[in-house]
Amino acid sequence: MTMHFSVLASGSTGNAIFVETDEHSFLVDAGLSGKAMEGLFGQIDRKIEDLSGILVTHEHSDHIKGLGVLARKYKLPVYANEKTWNAMDGLVGKIDTEQKFTFDMETAKHFGGMSIESFGVSHDAAEPMFYVFHQGEKKLVLVTDTGYVSDRMKGIISNADAYVFESNHDVGMLRMCRYPWNIKRRILSDVGHVSNEDAAIAMSEVIGDRTKGIYLAHLSLDNNMKDLARMSVTQTLETKGIGVGEQIDLFDTDPKVPTPLVAI
Numbered sequence: 001m002t003m004h005f006s007v008l009a010s011g012s013t014g015n016a017i018f019v020e021t022d023e024h025s026f027l028v029d030a031g032l033s034g035k036a037m038e039g040l041f042g043q044i045d046r047k048i049e050d051l052s053g054i055l056v057t058h059e060h061s062d063h064i065k066g067l068g069v070l071a072r073k074y075k076l077p078v079y080a081n082e083k084t085w086n087a088m089d090g091l092v093g094k095i096d097t098e099q100k101f102t103f104d105m106e107t108a109k110h111f112g113g114m115s116i117e118s119f120g121v122s123h124d125a126a127e128p129m130f131y132v133f134h135q136g137e138k139k140l141v142l143v144t145d146t147g148y149v150s151d152r153m154k155g156i157i158s159n160a161d162a163y164v165f166e167s168n169h170d171v172g173m174l175r176m177c178r179y180p181w182n183i184k185r186r187i188l189s190d191v192g193h194v195s196n197e198d199a200a201i202a203m204s205e206v207i208g209d210r211t212k213g214i215y216l217a218h219l220s221l222d223n224n225m226k227d228l229a230r231m232s233v234t235q236t237l238e239t240k241g242i243g244v245g246e247q248i249d250l251f252d253t254d255p256k257v258p259t260p261l262v263a264i
Contacts, residue, residue, distance in 0.1 A: 010255065
């Protein structure tokens, strides 16, 4: 069986990732309005009503803005850990009890031939976690919204076929921007977001023989640029002996335009 995925939207204005196999399909986060989410699904020629469920990473608005609307309209199962469910109370409106499922951190759920594994990240949310998708020998890792990549995380996410990996900001741009210092400090902290350079260092430590593609995700609109992120990550990887365009390929993501639906 084949696994396909598309980064529907990525950035501070909203995040959503679609993953499917021949048997099941999932949406990871719904960080745009319900109407916008429907438009994104149209761009990849998929239907929201065909989803097996929505997986939530954490309760920040750029990850759950459209969650309640989609869950209610399409009667979709929603999966989140208990602390995230509690933190979302009052933020997503009423979701029927029979649609609410608990997905604990560092556990796995199986849907046909697909296995989905959760793991914790370091971010200023109740209990943030991201996901690894397994289908046969194929492995897809989603990891954004983390202040750093711990050794434990590296062990879980190593040697994937493809990564959706945070490359949030350029440190120089962030330090010079007009953000208040408390916001800058939060982003730069261990519970903020990883910079281009720190992301690339972490990538170099988890890339394996079967890794083919890395999608640079959750870029800051104010403190990063696609070309800058790609250049910074490329330079750092190549200093570690990893050839971009030879051993692995880098791909952009966008806040409004989905990446092509690709097989891994």
